[in-house]
Amino acid sequence: MTPSKLGFGFMRLPTLENGSIDIEQVKKMTDIFIASGMNYFDTAFVYDDGDSERAIKEALVDRYPRDRFLLATKLCAWEQAPDEESAKQQFFTSLKRTGAGYFDYYLLHAIQVDNYHKYDEYGIWDFVKEQKEKGLIRHWGFSFHASHKLLEELLTKHPDAEFVQLQLNYADWENPAVEARECYETARKHNKPIIVMEPVKGGTLVKLPPKPQEIIRKASEKASNASWAIRFCASLEGVMTVLSGMSDISQMEDNLSYMRDFVPLNEDEKETIRKMQEALKEIPSIPCTACRYCVAGCPKHIAIPDIFEAMNMHMEWNNDELAAELYEEALENGGKASDCIKCRHCERACPQQIKITRLLEESAGLFESGYTG
Template identity: 45%
Template sequence: MTQGTLGFGCMRLPVRDGVYDDIDLDLFERMVDLFLERGYTYFDTSYVYHNGKSENALRKALVERHPRDSFTVATKLPTWLVDSEEAPKRYFDEQRAKLGVDYVDYYLLHTLRVGLYDSAMVPFHVFEAMQAEKEAGRIRNLGFSFHDDPATLDRILTDHPEVDFVQIILNYYDWDSLWINSRECYETIRKHGKKVVVMEPVKGGLLADPPAPRALAKMRAMHPDWSPASWAIRFAAGMDGVLVVLSGMSTLEQVEDNTASMRQARPLTNEERDLCFECAREVRESGPVGTADFGRFAGIGGRGNLAAGMADAYNSSVIQSSRGLFAAEQNYYRNQLIHAGLPERPWLPDVVRDAEGNDVTELMKNAEDWLLGHMI
C-alpha cells in the first residue's frame, strides 16, 4: 500500500491586508523554504489562483531560488477559457513563462465536468494537444482535476487512457456525500489504474475546526497530539494509490503542522476511520437541514436523488459559508441539472413533501434558491 506525500497548494497563499492578489512574497518564501527543508517537493498552482498572480509568485519564491531538480510543479489549463484548437498551447506556453520553467512536472486540465468536456475538451481536441506537449517533453505527467459524478469520470478515463493521474476532492466528510462522492470517484480512478491527487483533504478548512464537539473530544482523547486537520490529512494520505495530498497553506504554522503530521502518518485504523465518519455526521447535523440522512428527500418531483443531493449540498454549503469558507458544492449543481435534463431555473413543485409526507417546501425552496444563486 502506498502512502501519499504532502503537496503545497498555492490557492490560499499569505496576502497583505486581506487583498487576495497582493501575495506576501517574503512570508511565502519562508514557507517554501520550510516545506522543502522538511523533505517535500510538490507545489500545485493554476492559471487563475490569486487572480492570476499565483504562478508568478511561485516563480519568485521557488523556481528562481532553488535548483530545478529539487522540486516538482503542477499547474492547470483554464479549460473554461478554451475557445479554439490553438488556445491550449497558447495558455500552456504563457504558463511556462510565468513559472519560469521549460517543462511542467504535472499538468492538469482544470475542473473538468460534463458541460466543459462536451463543449470544449472534445471539439477542440484539448487532450490530444496536451498529449503532444507531453511527447515533446514539456509535460512530464498529464492529468485533470474533476468536479462531477463518477459516471462522467469513468467516461473521460475510458475516452482518454493516456492520462497519468486525476485530482479529486477527497476527505472523510465528502466520502459518501451525494454529489462530491469522494469514495466512488476514488474507486473509479483506481479501477482505471491511475494515480490520485487529493485536493480539499480538510474541506477548505472546515475539518481543521469542525463544529462537532462530541467527536472532537473523542479524537483528542484517542490522540492528544493530533490536530483536527492532521486527522483529515491522515485519512486521505492513507488511501492506496494516492500520489500526493494537497493542502492550501497560508501561514508558517500550517506548514509546520502539516509537514509534521505527514511525517508521522500511517493508514488509519478502522476505529480511527469510524471516528472520522462520526465527526462528519455530527458536522452535518449542525446544518440548516439538521440531519446526516437525506434519504427522505429522494424522489421529490420524480427526479430520483436530485432533491436529496440538493438538501445535502445546501446543508454543507451553509455550514461552510457561515464560517467564511468556500463551499465546493457550488461547482456541482449545474452538472446535476445537465444530468437531469433540466434548465438552470427553479424546478421544484409548488408544494414539496418528503418521503414521510412532511411539508418541506420552505426548506427545499431555500436550498434551490441558494444553489442557483451560488452556482459556478
C-alpha cells in the same frame, strides 16, 4: 523523483493587507517545505489571475535547482478561454510565468459535467500529449469534480491519462453531491495514481461543530483537526500526494508535523473517523469548498462562498452573532444575496453542484430581514 506525500497547493496563499500575495512569507514556507524533504508544488493558470504562478517563479523556480522540485499546473478550457487558441495559449503563458522550462505534472483543470465538452472541442487531450512528446510535460492527467459515471467514461475514453486529481475528504466520502468514495474506487479500478485536493474541505474540517470535535478530542488531545483530515486521505491506497492549500507558516508546520514521517491511520483511528462521519451527517450544511469558481462570472459580483460561510456558521455552529458579522463582511466587496438575478452562471461553474440561487434566496430571507444574530 517520487512525489512527496504532502503537496503544497498555491491556491490560498497568505496575503498582505492590500490583498496581494505575501511573497516573503511564501518564500519562507517554500524553504520550510523543501527542507522537510517535500517536493510537490501545485498551481494553476487561473489561480489569483496568474499571481499564483508568478509566486511559484519567485518563491521556488528562481531559488531552487529544477531537479529539487516537482511542479504541477493546469489548463482551464472553460475559464478565461473563449476559444481553442486562448485555451492552448494558457500552456505557453504558464511556462513563461513560472519560468519552469517544463511541467512535471500538467492537468486539464476542474473537469465537470458542464465543461468537459470544451476539452474535446478544443482538442486539449491531444494537445497535452503533443507537449509531452516535445518534453514540455512529464506526466499529464486531469482534475475532476463530477460523478463517478463521468469519471468512468473519461478514463475509458482516455486510458493514457497518467493520473487523476480528486476532491476526497472523510466528510464527503458518502456525499451524493461529491461521490468521493465512488470516484476514488473508479480511479483505483483504472489503476490511476490519485492526487487528493480539498482534503480539509476548503478548511471546513478545521472548524468542526461541537459533537465531531468532542469525538476527536477524546481520541487524541494533541492531534489537530487538519491532521485527521489529511491523514485520512494520505492513508488511502493509491494516493500519490495530498494537496494542502496552506495559508501561513503555522498551517505548514502543523501539516509537516505528521506528514514529514507519515504514518497511516491505525484501526482505532479509522474507527474515530467513522464516528465523525456519522456525527457530521446529522448536521445540515452547504457543501461549499470556497473554490470561488462561481464568483468570476457573477454579473452582480455576489461573494457567494462568503455568504455560504455565514449560512454555515448559522446552520452548523448556531453561532448567529458571528454569522451576521460574516454576512456583513461578505457584502463589503460585492452584492447582497437578494441582488441575484438567477442567471445561473454560478451554478454552471460550481464543482459541488450547489443550488446556489435557492440558497441565496434563503440567505437573503435570513440575513436581510433585520437579523443581527
